[in-house]
Amino acid sequence: MLLQFSTENYKTFKEEMVFDMTANPNQEGMDLDYSLIHRTIDNEAFKILCSSVIVGPNASGKTNLFSAMDTLRSIILRGNILNAPDASSQNKASCFLERIPNSHNPHKPVAFSIAFIESDYLIEYSLEIDLGAFLTPKYDRKVVSERLDINNKMIFKREFSDIVLGELDTIKHLLNPKFPADLTAVLSMEDTDLFLVNNFKSLCSIKLVALIKNWIENKFIIVFNEGISSFNLRPSHYLRKTLNEAVFEFGANNPIYFVQDGAELKFASKTNDKILPSEEFESRGTLKFLEIFPVILEAYSNGATLVIDEFPFNLHTDGVLSIINAFHHDAHNIQGAQLIFNTHNLGLLTHAMFRRDEIKLMEFKDNCNELYSIANYELSDRDLQYDYDKNYLFGMFGAIKNVEFDTILQKTAKESHEEDEI
Numbered sequence: 001m002l003l004q005f006s007t008e009n010y011k012t013f014k015e016e017m018v019f020d021m022t023a024n025p026n027q028e029g030m031d032l033d034y035s036l037i038h039r040t041i042d043n044e045a046f047k048i049l050c051s052s053v054i055v056g057p058n059a060s061g062k063t064n065l066f067s068a069m070d071t072l073r074s075i076i077l078r079g080n081i082l083n084a085p086d087a088s089s090q091n092k093a094s095c096f097l098e099r100i101p102n103s104h105n106p107h108k109p110v111a112f113s114i115a116f117i118e119s120d121y122l123i124e125y126s127l128e129i130d131l132g133a134f135l136t137p138k139y140d141r142k143v144v145s146e147r148l149d150i151n152n153k154m155i156f157k158r159e160f161s162d163i164v165l166g167e168l169d170t171i172k173h174l175l176n177p178k179f180p181a182d183l184t185a186v187l188s189m190e191d192t193d194l195f196l197v198n199n200f201k202s203l204c205s206i207k208l209v210a211l212i213k214n215w216i217e218n219k220f221i222i223v224f225n226e227g228i229s230s231f232n233l234r235p236s237h238y239l240r241k242t243l244n245e246a247v248f249e250f251g252a253n254n255p256i257y258f259v260q261d262g263a264e265l266k267f268a269s270k271t272n273d274k275i276l277p278s279e280e281f282e283s284r285g286t287l288k289f290l291e292i293f294p295v296i297l298e299a300y301s302n303g304a305t306l307v308i309d310e311f312p313f314n315l316h317t318d319g320v321l322s323i324i325n326a327f328h329h330d331a332h333n334i335q336g337a338q339l340i341f342n343t344h345n346l347g348l349l350t351h352a353m354f355r356r357d358e359i360k361l362m363e364f365k366d367n368c369n370e371l372y373s374i375a376n377y378e379l380s381d382r383d384l385q386y387d388y389d390k391n392y393l394f395g396m397f398g399a400i401k402n403v404e405f406d407t408i409l410q411k412t413a414k415e416s417h418e419e420d421e422i
Contacts, residue, residue, distance in 0.1 A: 050333065054340075081194075122151050123150060
């Protein structure tokens with residue numbers, strides 16, 4: 001499960017942007033206690049948020065945060081900082097890395113760090129890369145630094161081609177059988193290769209790298225609004241049965257099937273004993289639900305961290321609240337799954353639904369992004385007479401922009417009318 005993610009010099013994030021999924025200690029006794037995941041690693045207790053919702057005006061950087069997560073994910077799975085051979089991702093920055101650097105910091109490296117818990121290990125990985133200035137694809141890229149810590153013990157750190165191995169006793173049962181190997185092979189690294197995925201794997205620990213990559217690939221699921229259907233479904237009787245139960249609960253009346261269309265798997269609806277493509281028959285809201293629910297089901301069943309851009313699409317608020325409640329429910333969410341999303345649906349921001357530290361606000365001002373939580377604010381009893389959405393709209397938390405389209409529309413209507421009279 002995700003504990004923290006940070007990035008710097010990524011797109012609009014000129015300064016370091018830190019996204020935290022650990023409970024704010026100042027909120028003890030003031031918020032929902034059931035919506036926490038409790039884990040203990042080497043006698044250190046962690047209270048981890050089951051969910052987090054990010055709100056803020058358009059163009060404030062909410063999607064860029066998820067783009068940065070997806071880009072680090074893509075780099076780790078590729079094992080290098082070259083452009084991706086497959087550019088099909090909805091997040092083009094993960095494929096074309098020259099789109100990443102902040103245009104105001106042309107000579108500053110891009111930085112990422114991530115901390116998560118998997119299989120009773122606290123894993124912390126950081127990466128700093130020199131990609132040159134914005135939109136310079138032929139730049140001589142290089143990894144500036146790289147570091148891996150397990151259970152608060154440094155396993156390795158890298159500065160360009162210089163590698164220092166740390167306290168490997170922490171992972172001695174995961175080390176390769178023939179370790180220590182010839183460590184001079186480290187010096188033959190390419191500047192664009194990650195030490196973690198390449199040399200560390202071959203020299204030190206295949207098992208540890210496999211554990212990290214498995215979490216990154218299968219338990220760190222990032223979905224962009226228009227890219228949901230790109231997830232590969234694994235059709236089964238269980239999935240079809242569960243999906244139909246959910247569809248009927250959602251309000252649809254037609255059984256759903258999986259139909260192979262060439263190499264692509266599509267949804268189909270059965271009505272009047274005829275099977276039709278779902279996109280020709282179902283509402284847009286139902287189609288979005290069909291696309292996203294199998295991903296939610298997979299994340300929930302496997303204890304994954306699911307990150308969704310622009311959720312809840314066209315879904316009714318009651319259905320979305322039910323999904324969020326499932327992630328918050330200790331007795332049901334036994335795998336410790338997490339749901340992270342951004343939204344413009346302020347009706348979700350209620351005392352009964354979210355802890356204060358689960359509600360994050362994103363703001364872009366003075367040419368800089370800022371991310372903070374409602375937990376930063378002292379709220380009086382009078383303030384709490386209103387739900388968070390009302391206080392947000394009253395301007396109590398910031399991260400809101402007064403948009404006045406009426407002046408533009410009136411001006412356009414007037415000019416159009418004057419042109420008609422000429």
